[in-house]
Amino acid sequence: MTKVLARTVGRRKSAVARVHLESGKGAIIINRRDIDDYFHRVTYRKLLLEPLEAVDVVGQYDIVASVRGGGLSGQAGALSLAIARALEKVNEDFRLALKQGGYLTRDAREVERKKYGQPGARKRFQFSKR
Numbered sequence: 001m002t003k004v005l006a007r008t009v010g011r012r013k014s015a016v017a018r019v020h021l022e023s024g025k026g027a028i029i030i031n032r033r034d035i036d037d038y039f040h041r042v043t044y045r046k047l048l049l050e051p052l053e054a055v056d057v058v059g060q061y062d063i064v065a066s067v068r069g070g071g072l073s074g075q076a077g078a079l080s081l082a083i084a085r086a087l088e089k090v091n092e093d094f095r096l097a098l099k100q101g102g103y104l105t106r107d108a109r110e111v112e113r114k115k116y117g118q119p120g121a122r123k124r125f126q127f128s129k130r
Contacts, residue, residue, distance in 0.1 A: 005061070006089035010082030012107055015070030017078035021086040024062030030079070031066055044076035051084035051103040055094040061087075077107060 006021040028035040028048065039045050052058045063083060067075045084103035087094045098104050112121040119125060 006086040008082045008085040008089060010078040010080065010085060010106075012077030012081065013070045013074030013110060015067060015074035015078040017065055017067040017075065017082045019079065019082035019086050020064045021083070021090060022062045022064065023060070026059035026062065028063045029065065039072065039076060041072070044072055047076045047080050048083065050101070051080060051087055051098060054097050054101045054103060055087055055091075057087070061090075081106060 004020045004022050006019075008019050008021075010017045010019065030038040035045055035048065039048070049058065052061075063086075065079055065082065067079055069075075070078070080103065084098050088098055088104065095104070114121055117125075
């Protein structure tokens, strides 16, 4: 069994991701499933690999992650942040490249709540003068 180098948490929308970074050959396991089985869209897989590509360590670390809540888009964003934080923990020299790429910034946007007397958060019911 490989030694866990870093444990980190990432959040996006209502998704929370916990990542364990281990030295290895580049395997990515999410909720006990392979990355290709979990994220069918290439866009989400690419989003996860961006922090690894920014510091040029693709294939050097194994990632074991568990993610809960939200949809696939939020989960992919949460995983990306958690991976970036784990890489920073492993090697402090990665911080500059990750920071410049914007991978260490938590995206704080959340869904605005629906208001009473309206069909949505901002939308109003159709106004009729007569």
